[in-house]
Amino acid sequence: VYFYSAPENFNEEMLRGKRVIVTGASSGIGEQMAYHLARMGAHVLVTARTEAKLQKVVERCRELGAASARFVSGSMEDTAFAEEVVKEAENTWGGLDMLILNHIGHSYFNYFDGDVDHIRKLLETNFLSYVAMTVTALPMLKESEGNIVVVSSVAGKAPGPFAAPYSATKFALDGFFSSLRHEFIIENVNVSITLCILGYIDTDNAMQAVSHAIKVAPSPKEECALEIIRSGALRQHELHYPPGIVNGMLLLRGQEPGLRLQRFLFDRKKKGEGAAP
Ligand SMILES: NC(=O)C1=CN([C@@H]2O[C@H](COP(=O)(O)OP(=O)(O)OC[C@H]3O[C@@H](n4cnc5c(N)ncnc54)[C@H](OP(=O)(O)O)[C@@H]3O)[C@@H](O)[C@H]2O)C=CC1
Numbered sequence: 071v072y073f074y075s076a077p078e079n080f081n082e083e084m085l086r087g088k089r090v091i092v093t094g095a096s097s098g099i100g101e102q103m104a105y106h107l108a109r110m111g112a113h114v115l116v117t118a119r120t121e122a123k124l125q126k127v128v129e130r131c132r133e134l135g136a137a138s139a140r141f142v143s144g145s146m147e148d149t150a151f152a153e154e155v156v157k158e159a160e161n162t163w164g165g166l167d168m169l170i171l172n173h174i175g176h177s178y179f180n181y182f183d184g185d186v187d188h189i190r191k192l193l194e195t196n197f198l199s200y201v202a203m204t205v206t207a208l209p210m211l212k213e214s215e216g217n218i219v220v221v222s223s224v225a226g227k228a229p230g231p232f233a234a235p236y237s238a239t240k241f242a243l244d245g246f247f248s249s250l251r252h253e254f255i256i257e258n259v260n261v262s263i264t265l266c267i268l269g270y271i272d273t274d275n276a277m278q279a280v281s282h283a284i285k286v287a288p289s290p291k292e293e294c295a296l297e298i299i300r301s302g303a304l305r306q307h308e309l310h311y312p313p314g315i316v317n318g319m320l321l322l323r324g325q326e327p328g329l330r331l332q333r334f335l336f337d338r339k340k341k342g343e344g345a346a347p
């Protein structure tokens with residue numbers, strides 16, 4: 071069992087004046103990360119598709135004390151847009167300290183429906199855009215000896231049922247960024263890569279998608295967002311949040327986690343309910 075317990079020397083001053091991109095920041099965990107960073111006095115550049123929501127997030131960041139706050143709206147289905155976001159940071163700040171890759175495209179929580187094009191599109195949005203932003207940002211991150219924070223899921227470590235397309239994109243993140251971290255260590259590239267393995271979090275979209283099927287209580291998005299920032303600032307290799315659930319899932323990985331996950335999460339057989347979520 072691997073415990074990633076970072077030394078408790080995080081200080082919010084570590085983020086003051088830092089230049090940070092947060093993707094998927096118009097709602098959910100990304101929105102909360104933007105607010106924490108603003109409170110800590112960072113420069114924030116937030117991105118998502120919905121301009122009206124981003125405008126409100128930027129206004130709130132300014133109220134909370136951000137050193138500066140701005141947004142770029144567009145879809146990460148297009149890797150050219152992903153690169154454009156990083157270029158905006160370079161043009162605005164002349165550099166970058168932390169890249170938080172957080173956005174995800176719409177998917178479903180149900181049996182795999184055979185739609186290969188959906189998986190192709192989700193790989194563009196959830197994986198290739200992360201790679202494209204990393205490639206474009208790397209010169210600046212090498213200059214600042216900064217951090218790449220990749221937001222993933224237990225679905226990208228201990229696969230379970232009903233999220234096959236989404237899970238595939240999360241496993242791709244682990245494969246790519248954990249391999250890249252090895253190369254950085256070999257080449258003495260002082261850019262940290264933090265992979266965040268999250269359990270169920272109480273964001274509106276997630277709860278709307280699965281609360282009918284999942285019986286465990288979700289964890290708070292505000293605390294989750296702060297833990298992600300803390301783990302990135304401490305240059306941890308991985309964050310497991312909440313530790314109790316995620317480490318438990320990893321423990322079960324060798325023991326048919328899909329089956330145990332069904333029992334643990336859905337608790338359906340006892341109640342005689344149907345099989346589909
Ligand atoms: N909530 C949970 O239970 C869990 C979440 N996670 C991970 O945490 C991260 C955030 O999840 P959560 O906060 O719940 O997600 P939300 O659905 O709340 O937020 C997703 C964000 O991504 C943006 N987005 C959606 N589609 C696109 C697109 N095509 N291009 C650019 N941006 C897009 C949305 O804004 P807009 O629609 O305006 O574009 C929104 O800002 C994800 O990586 C997810 O995998 C991991 C485990 C559990």
Ligand SMILES: C[C@H](CCC(=O)NCC(=O)O)[C@H]1CC[C@H]2[C@@H]3C(=O)C[C@@H]4C[C@H](O)CC[C@]4(C)[C@H]3CC[C@]12C
Pocket residue numbers: 174175176177178179223224225228229230231233236268269270271275276277279280284
């Ligand atoms: C179904 C969600 C995919 C994104 C989405 O479509 N949101 C609604 C919208 O945009 O309209 C999944 C996003 C996070 C997933 C959850 C997660 O990652 C943690 C658990 C992993 C486990 O393997 C299955 C249950 C999860 C709670 C999982 C469920 C599906 C998501 C909510």
